[in-house]
Amino acid sequence: MPHDAVTQQPDPSLTEEAVGLAFVGLAPEEILALREGTAWKHFPARGAQRFAHLLSLADIDAYLRTDGARSPRVAMADDSRQGSAAVPTEEYALPDGRVDLPRLYHRFDKGASLVLSQFQDTHPPLARFCRGLEKFFLHGMQTNIYLTPRGAQGFRTHYDTHDVLVMQVSGRKRWRVWDKPGLEYATRNTPWPGDVAPEGEPHVFVLEPGEALYIPRGIMHDAATEGDEPSLHITLGFVEVGWGDLLGRLIAAEEAENPALRHAVPTWRLGGPEGIALLLEQMAERLRGLAGQAQAERLSVMLLDGLNEDRQPLPARGLFPAPIDPARRLRMADGMHHHVAITPDGMAALHWTCGNIPLNEAELGWLEALTEGASADELGEGALEFMQALNRNGLLEAA
Secondary structure, three states: OEOHHHHOOOOHHHHHHHHHHHOOOOOHHHHHHHHHOOOOEEEOOOOOOOOOOOOOHHHHHHHHOOOOOEOOOEEEEOOOOOOOOEOOHHHOEOOOOEEOHHHHHHHHHOOOEEEEOOHHHOOHHHHHHHHHHHHHHOOEEEEEEEEEOOOOOOOOOEOOOOOEEEEEEEOEEEEEEEEEEOOOOOOOOOOOOOOOOOOOOOEEEEEOOOOEEEEOOOEEEEEEEEOOOOEEEEEEEEEOOOHHHHHHHHHHHHOOOOHHHHOOOOHHHOOOOOHHHHHHHHHHHHHHHOOOHHHHHHHHHHHHHHHHHHOOOOOOOOOOOOOOOOOOOEEEOOOOOEEEEEOOOOOEEEEEOOEEEEEOHHHHHHHHHHHHOEOHHHHOOOHHHHHHHHHHOOOEEEO
16 A cells, blocks of 8 residues: 555645646645636736746747657647647648648637647646646646637637646637536546537636636537737646546456456356346445455556656766765755555565555655655664665755
């Protein structure tokens, strides 16, 4: 099971910075209540430059001139198109996926929005921002960038399949948001079908630079630029894990150890008078077998391991790491997801992006101390070698 001292106390400098920027004015419990509910929320501006350090038009221009600017990470959308609002790739990209800048500019000039997906994988300020929120929510985060020409709209009314926080960087955008979900708790397995009409009257307002809008998954919305400037906003995506997906993964993991899950379903009895009752009985028995303490602990480790493995590592070292001064206080690195898991036989291991590191009792104690910060001299004999190994993996930084 996860070790509380490591997994439950993320470093405040990175996490508090990201949480304070995204959810200004809300206490941690208020943020969690917002995530657990179905209500949208508008966050007024605390300065027009609130998000300017995360992204600029110059950053986008520079990115588009690199070889990494390729479809499908670069896309375009135009709600004036017949059928799908998605602009065909051949209208702005070369056959190998690289953007064709002159044609992309021409399409933008004609009113198509520019969409840059997963931009946190490319842009370091967004990578750190997402990492801080990942350490708070313990699930993945992503950022998509939307640059819409003046007087234009990219996508028609729709809902998203994960919660989002829209952060207005520059320009102004008029939003319409409905209270009633188009689909409650939509997930990637229940994508937008394209033909759901919103119910009731929308709330209409304009997002100014520095303002933000939280929209839970399933809530209907649309947006268009307002005024004479293009609109640039960051859509922060909360890549939460749904129970349907998680239980499927649990069943797959448990099947090798649980003979009841390997039994054949008695389809040959479905035609009889007791067929459905038998199916219900056997299904309930197996579901009860998945609802134990051991299964909950396995799910916890699966979720945290998934976060370690799915997110891009941000190690605290470069090509030439500095040697460790035994008197210098270090701590576990901000940018590296990690947690401690205890196996059923009582053995501990540090789980991180690149695998697992077995821990003896002394090392487990040192790791707990390094969560807040400690020096090798403070930890005692043998700690320097342990810290050097962590440092080589980019898992330590200055406290």
